[in-house]
Amino acid sequence: MDEIFGIPAPLLFGQLLLGLINGAFYALLSLGLAVIFGMLNVINFTHGAQFMLGAFVAWAMLNFLGLGYWWALLLAPIVVGLFGVLLERTMISKLYKLDHLYGLLLTFGVGLIIEGLVRNEFGSSGLPYRIPPELSGAWDLGFMFMPVYRGWVVIVALVACIATWLVIERTRIGSYLRAATENPALVQAFGINVPRMMTLTYGAGVALAAFAGVLAAPIYSVNPQMGSNLIIIVFAVVVIGGMGSILGSVLTGFGLGIVEGLTKVFYPEASATVIFVVMAIVLLLRPAGLFGRA
Amino acid sequence: MTIHRRGLLAGAAATTLPFATLRAQQANMLRLGVLTDMSGPYRDPTGPGSAICTQQAVMEFASRLGIQAEVIQADHQNRPDVGSNIARQWYDQGVDVIVDVPTSSVALAISQIAREKNKLFLNSGAATSDLTGPACSPNTVHWTYDTYMLAKGTGAALTRAGGDSWFFITADYAFGHALQRDTSSFVEQGGGRVLGAARYPFPQTTDFSSYLVQAQASRAKVLGLANAGTDTANCIKQAREFGLTRNMRIAGLLMSFMEVHSLGLDTAQGLLLTEPFYWDLNDRTRAFSQRVQPRMPNRAMPAQVQAGCYGATVHYLKAAGAMGAAAAKADARAVVERMKSMETDDDAFGTGRIRPDGRKIHPTYLFQVKTPRESRGTWDYYNIAATNPAEEAFRPMAEGNCPLVRG
Numbered sequence: 001m002d003e004i005f006g007i008p009a010p011l012l013f014g015q016l017l018l019g020l021i022n023g024a025f026y027a028l029l030s031l032g033l034a035v036i037f038g039m040l041n042v043i044n045f046t047h048g049a050q051f052m053l054g055a056f057v058a059w060a061m062l063n064f065l066g067l068g069y070w071w072a073l074l075l076a077p078i079v080v081g082l083f084g085v086l087l088e089r090t091m092i093s094k095l096y097k098l099d100h101l102y103g104l105l106l107t108f109g110v111g112l113i114i115e116g117l118v119r120n121e122f123g124s125s126g127l128p129y130r131i132p133p134e135l136s137g138a139w140d141l142g143f144m145f146m147p148v149y150r151g152w153v154v155i156v157a158l159v160a161c162i163a164t165w166l167v168i169e170r171t172r173i174g175s176y177l178r179a180a181t182e183n184p185a186l187v188q189a190f191g192i193n194v195p196r197m198m199t200l201t202y203g204a205g206v207a208l209a210a211f212a213g214v215l216a217a218p219i220y221s222v223n224p225q226m227g228s229n230l231i232i233i234v235f236a237v238v239v240i241g242g243m244g245s246i247l248g249s250v251l252t253g254f255g256l257g258i259v260e261g262l263t264k265v266f267y268p269e270a271s272a273t274v275i276f277v278v279m280a281i282v283l284l285l286r287p288a289g290l291f292g293r294a
Numbered sequence: 295m296t297i298h299r300r301g302l303l304a305g306a307a308a309t310t311l312p313f314a315t316l317r318a319q320q321a322n323m324l325r326l327g328v329l330t331d332m333s334g335p336y337r338d339p340t341g342p343g344s345a346i347c348t349q350q351a352v353m354e355f356a357s358r359l360g361i362q363a364e365v366i367q368a369d370h371q372n373r374p375d376v377g378s379n380i381a382r383q384w385y386d387q388g389v390d391v392i393v394d395v396p397t398s399s400v401a402l403a404i405s406q407i408a409r410e411k412n413k414l415f416l417n418s419g420a421a422t423s424d425l426t427g428p429a430c431s432p433n434t435v436h437w438t439y440d441t442y443m444l445a446k447g448t449g450a451a452l453t454r455a456g457g458d459s460w461f462f463i464t465a466d467y468a469f470g471h472a473l474q475r476d477t478s479s480f481v482e483q484g485g486g487r488v489l490g491a492a493r494y495p496f497p498q499t500t501d502f503s504s505y506l507v508q509a510q511a512s513r514a515k516v517l518g519l520a521n522a523g524t525d526t527a528n529c530i531k532q533a534r535e536f537g538l539t540r541n542m543r544i545a546g547l548l549m550s551f552m553e554v555h556s557l558g559l560d561t562a563q564g565l566l567l568t569e570p571f572y573w574d575l576n577d578r579t580r581a582f583s584q585r586v587q588p589r590m591p592n593r594a595m596p597a598q599v600q601a602g603c604y605g606a607t608v609h610y611l612k613a614a615g616a617m618g619a620a621a622a623k624a625d626a627r628a629v630v631e632r633m634k635s636m637e638t639d640d641d642a643f644g645t646g647r648i649r650p651d652g653r654k655i656h657p658t659y660l661f662q663v664k665t666p667r668e669s670r671g672t673w674d675y676y677n678i679a680a681t682n683p684a685e686e687a688f689r690p691m692a693e694g695n696c697p698l699v700r701g
Contacts, residue, residue, distance in 0.1 A: 011511050018503045116333070123592060124337035126527055128558030131535065138537050144507055147535045219535060220500050221527040221556065225335065229500050264492075264504035269466055271504075272495030 007265055010143030015261045021150045023257020024157035025212060029230065030237040030249035031161055032208035035168070038244030039181050039201045042092060043100060045108040047234070048227030049115050050206045053080045054213020055222045056118060059127050069132040069218070076214045077207035084206025088199045096198075111228075119224040126223035153215050160211065161250045168246060177201060233272075236279045242292020252290060322619040324363040326352070326607065327389040329380060329404070330419065332369035335497070335523040336396045339552040340419045342367075342591050343600040344394040350586050351607035351640075359615030372397045377404055385413045390623055391610060394603050398422035398469050408433040414626040416610060418602030421469060421522075421548060423476070423689060426653040430696035432627050437654045438602030439570060441469070441548075442689040445476035447568030448545045451660045451680050452516055453484035457543055461514035462491035463505045463529055465521040470496065473520040473547050489514045496521070502529045506536050515542060522548045527557050534561050551597045554675050559666040562675075570658045570687075571598040571642055572676050582641035595673045601642035606654070608640040609633055646684055651696040658687040 029051060036044045057079050058072035067075070087110065095102045130136075135149045168174040180187040180194045188194045213227075220226055237256055241248030256275050263274040282290060328345040331337050345367040356363045366389070370377035377400035381392055385407065392408065395401045396419025408415035409431045416435050417425060423440035453460075460481050464470040470493070478488045489512045492505040506529070509517050517538060519529050526546050530553075533544055546553070549567040573583035573595040582604065583595050590596065596604070613632040614622035622629050630652070638646045638654065646656040661676040669675065691699055 008511070011508070014507050014511075015504055018501075018507065021503070022501050119333065119337065123552075123556075124333075124335055124341075124524070125339065125552045126524055126556040128556065128561065130558075130560060138535075145510065145537050147537075149535065150503075219532060221524045221531060223335075223524050223527075223556075225524070226500065229498060232498070261504055264494075265508070268492045268494055268505065270495075272498040 012262075012265065014141075014144035015265045016258060017144070017146065018150075019258035019261020019264075020254060021154055021257070022260065023254035024154045025216065025230070025253075026234055026237050026257055027161055027250045027253025028157045028212040028215070029209060029234040030241065030253050031164055031246065032205040032212075033234060033238050034241070034244055034246050034249040035164065035208070036202055036205035037238070038246065039177055040092075040096070040198055041100065041181075042095070042103040042107065042202075044202075044205065045104055045231075046087070046111040046114070047107075047206075047209050048229075048231030049111040050080055050084065050209040050227070051213040051216070051230065052118065052224060052227035053083070053114065054210030055129070055217040055220075055226065056122070056127075056213075057210065058214045058217045059129050059222055062129070069214075072214050072217075073211070077211040080210035080213075081203040081207030085199055085203040087206075088202040092202065093195065093198065115224050115228065122224065124223060124225070126221040126226075129217040129222050131218040149218060153219075156215065157212075160208070164208070165246050165250070233275055236275050240275075240279050240282045240289055242289025245289065245291040245293075248289060248291025322362065322623065324356075324361060324391070324611075324614055324619055324622065325384075325389045326363060326365045326391045326393055326610075327380075327384045328365060328367040328393045328603065329370050329377060329384075330367070330394040331372055331396050332367070334372050336372070336419070338556075338591075338594075339523075339550045339597040340394060340396040340599045343594065343596060344419065344603045346589050347586055347596055347600040347604040348393050348607045350589075351604045351611065354585075355608055355611045355615075359611055361611065361615050361619045363611065370395065370397070370400050372400065374399045374403045378407060381407045382411075385411045390414060390626065391416055393607060394419045394599065396420055396599065398424075401425060402429055405429060405431050405434045408626070412626050414610070414629055416603075416606040418606055419599040422472060423694070426649075426651045427689075427694040427696055430651045430694070430698050432630060432652075432698060434652050435606060435630060435633060435648055435654060436652055437606040438598055439548075439568075439658075440653075440688070441472045441476050443570075443658055443687050444547050444568050445473060446480055446689075447658045447660055447682055447687065448547055448566060449477035449480035449518070450484055451568075452543065452545055452566060453481050453486040457516035457545075458484070458486035459514040460486060460488045460516045460518050461509040461512045462488070462518045462520050463502065463509065464491055464493045465496040465525060466493040467496050469522070470520045474518070477518055477520065477547055496525070499525065500528060502532050503536060506533055506538055509542070510536065510538055517542050517544045519544065519546050519549075523553070524556075527553050530557055530565065531561055539564070550599070551595070551675065554663055555594070555673070559664060559669055559675065562663045563665045565663040566660060566679065567663070568658055568660050568682075569598045570656050571596075571601040572659065572661065573673065574676070575659070575678075576644075578641040578644065596642075605638070605640040605642045609636070609638045609648075612636065649691055650699050651691050651694055652698075653688055653691070653694075655684040655688050657684050658682045 057076040061067040138147045184194045241252035263271045330340045330344045349365045352363045381404045391414040393416045398420045401420030418438045423442040425436045462474045464474045546567045554562045634648045643656045648654045660680040662679045
């Protein structure tokens with residue numbers, strides 16, 4: 001059997017593929033963060049809690065309303081997104097004129113409160129959520145056993161990332177958004193309602209987090225701390241990609257998933273640290289991130 | 295940059311909570327402090343349920359024994375510094391006994407403090423077998439389980455049943471290493487082989503697929519999970535997704551009832567795990583469980599650690615009652631001596647005894663998780679696959695290196 005660096009080639013291909021799948025989650029989550037930071041200049045530390053809420057709303061829909069996975073994929077982002085809109089209107093919008101730090105503290109605090117409330121209500125050990133029957137099962141790829149659901153995650157994440165990028169870079173609304181980030185007063189003078197655009201952008205970013213949460217529910221344990229475990233890595237992805245750069249965070253998300261996947265084969269103990277090593281190197285060489293504008 | 299969010303609140307919680315809950319001193323009132331994980335990953339199998347079971351023991355026995363006792367509680371957040379601060383304050387302010395304390399690092403710190411101040415420590419939730427080994431103490435009783443007993447219960451039984459090649463997925467810290475080491479030695483003693491292990495960073499890991507694929511590639515017959523809580527749940531959920539269950543058996547080395555509940559029987563069916571307590575073991579365990587269930591969070595049945603808090607408290611109250619409350623408050627070491635000299639008897643664990651090294655011994659059970667079809671309803675999860683008698687279930691005292699029993 002062929003070996004690469006002492007690891008059998010099939011195992012290595014398998015790990016590359018798994019890295020890509022994890023990268024899909026990083027990309028989807030960092031995309032929402034990048035959209036929010038790029039347009040609102042707010043570092044949204046509630047993102048992990050909103051990801052978790054997406055999964056819990058999916059669970060609640062199934063258990064209280066009898067609505068399965070497909071409905072949850074559609075409705076949970078809307079429900080959590082509306083909650084985001086409320087949060088932006090009542091709290092975050094008051095902080096735009098202040099230093100970044102206030103937004104960070106507020107969203108961090110709100111995240112803690114949400115996590116605590118969910119833990120009080122549902123406990124810490126998690127809730128069951130099954131893979132929908134249409135997507136259960138697996139393909140035998142020869143070099144590894146590939147669950148159908150993981151393939152679905154990669155495809156959906158790619159579609160969501162490309163769609164978001166197209167909306168922001170190629171549509172009229174996107175151009176308003178980008179203009180409003182550069183010079184809100186001028187855009188407002190053209191008769192465009194900038195505050196409402198900000199609100200909707202935040203809502204959309206939050207909806208993306210919830211969407212990732214629903215995607216995660218069938219494969220990760222649905223528990224109150226599921227977001228906080230992931231969010232630190234996702235922040236690193238955003239920093240490496242370049243704060244606010246959409247394309248940067250998507251590419252970095254997938255790329256770092258692969259780097260992490262390979263580390264898990266060669267030296268698993270370092271797999272949580274490798275992303276931060278990359279972050280330190282990137283910040284030293286390119287302080288604005290790989291795709292950021294200085 | 296890593297910000298530990300719970301850390302931000304640590305100072306406030308550690309200083310205000312114990313003061314607020316301690317009432318005016320009353321002479322001869324026995325004070326029990328339940329120090330546990332109220333907000334983290336171990337909350338469900340310990341946490342508020344541990345406090346409720348401790349209170350249950352006090353409600354049932356204190357007045358019958360002619361003593362007065364009260365129960366207070368606090369959150370150690372799984373941090374040795376926070377836990378030690380609360381323990382020192384409690385002991386200095388008249389708390390006689392600290393109960394529960396899951397998370398081995400916190401438990402080892404508190405065992406030391408109890409010894410220094412000659413107070414009592416009834417541990418139920420921590421797993422490290424060092425508590426009755428090199429770190430044993432005349433002030434500590436270790437009630438429910440330890441890594442040696444868990445490793446033996448599941449590891450030896452599975453190897454005997456033909457699972458003679460193992461691959462471990464291990465949480466990369468003291469507890470995970472100890473559990474893997476202890477289990478490996480039983481596997482090898484039974485003629486089995488350990489084909490490999492993947493140590494993953496704790497607690498930052500949520501995706502285990504990479505390690506699961508490595509386990510699959512090793513062609514081992516058994517996947518040993520040397521971890522706990524939501525990590526174990528994640529591993530099992532993903533192992534099923536990746537089809538490991540078709541040709542491997544999964545052994546959750548520290549798993550309880552609560553993880554099975556959170557996974558659901560669809561996912562957890564067929565798993566093997568070791569516990570000394572299950573609510574549906576016999577008439578006494580059923581009676582106890584039905585008494586506490588109405589007060590438990592989400593009306594859950596009590597889990598092993600929570601039942602351990604009940605059993606340990608019952609035995610402590612009996613010893614204190616026999617000595618008289620004043621004498622019990624004056625000298626914790628004497629209370630522990632008394633507890634060791636009396637046979638234990640409570641509804642959760644039946645009869646048993648506490649060895650000179652502080653280890654409480656009782657039979658343990660290898661359970662197999664039922665299929666959804668076998669289960670008659672919520673909480674009906676286990677079939678008994680094997681029973682380990684009390685004298686064989688735990689590490690022999692001579693092998694523990696406990697300084698109290700040498701020579």
